Amino acid sequence: MSAFLSSVLATFGVSLLSFVGIVFVVRNWKERAEMRAIAFAAGVLLATTFLDLLPEALEHSGNDSSVLAASLAAMVAFYYLERLIHGSHKHHGEESHTGHHAASRYFILVGDGIHNFIDGVAIAASFIVSPELGVLTTLAVAAHELPHEVGDYAILVRSGYTRMRALFYNFLSGLTAVLGAVATFAAADFVEANLAWFIAAVAGMFLYIAAANLIPELHHQRVKGRFIYGLPFLAGVIVIVLLTTYLPA
Ligand SMILES: [Zn+2]
Known part of the structure; x- marks a missing residue:
């Protein structure tokens, strides 16, 4: 399968997974399940970063460590992106003005849209490197998007959207991942x-x-329970270690 087709399918699959996750999971979604999902995602992301992405980046740069400046730049950029979004909607728990809620959901949808677009770029760039890295990055994106999207859906419903509306807009903002993948291939030379x-x-x-x-x-x-936080985190790391070891390069 071409890298382009793989990327479009992968990004669409992640959007769909969040959508299906919300439809089927949210009724039984307890805080414990959310904590487990978040701990698992954290393990997956850290392991993917250090075992797959950074080694690939160094390899493709001919071991030029100045490429790590891009990692730093991404972290700095995400810090400011978060300040921008959270600075505007972080208080929604304490305040109940309708106008405030309406503003906060646009920030959520737009912030999510940007985030998912970048996830789409990440998946596409990884598939350009190799199918193996593409699969691992897709898994890392799916792992953190599922709890994230369920959480956002809950906020949208609390902000006054009907369930269908929240679902629809959340799905739309998820589809920007597909746009990110397509944009990456439009700029494939760069x-x-x-x-x-x-x-x-x-x-x-x-x-x-x-x-x-x-x-x-x-x-x-x-929520209390020492295994809720510990075991899924370790499981996330181990899954990536196993995939890195056994996926055909
Ligand atoms: Zn994401």
Whole structure:
């Protein structure tokens, strides 16, 4: 299968997975399940970053470590992107003005749209490197998108959207991942010429999501149980170690 077709199918699959996840999972979605999913995703993202993405980035740059600047740049960019989005909607728990809610859901949808677009670029750039890296990056994106999308859906419903509306808009903002993949191939010459930098940037993004979004959320420890946080995290790491070892390169 061509890298283009794989990327479009993978990004569409991730959007669909979030959609189906919300439809079927949300009724039984308990905080425990969410904590498990987040811990698993954190393990997957960290392992993918250090075992697959960074080694690939270094290999493609001919072991030029200056490519790591792209990881740093991605982390800095994500920090500011988050400040922009969260600075505007973080208070929705405490405040109940309708206008505030309406504003917050646009920030969620737009912020999500941007995030998912970048996920789409990450998946496409990985498939350009190799089918193996494409599959691993897709898995890492799917793992963190599922709990993320379910959480966003809940916020959208609380903000006043009907369930169908929240589902529909959430799905639309998920489809920007497909756009990201298509855009990457539209700029394929540029991406291929700077592939090591793109992959290093994806590594920085995954590291940021795991260390700055997911793990702090786990440390809030809203539900008790020492295995809820520990075992899925380790399982996420082990899954990637196994896939890295046994997937045909
Ligand atoms: Zn994502």
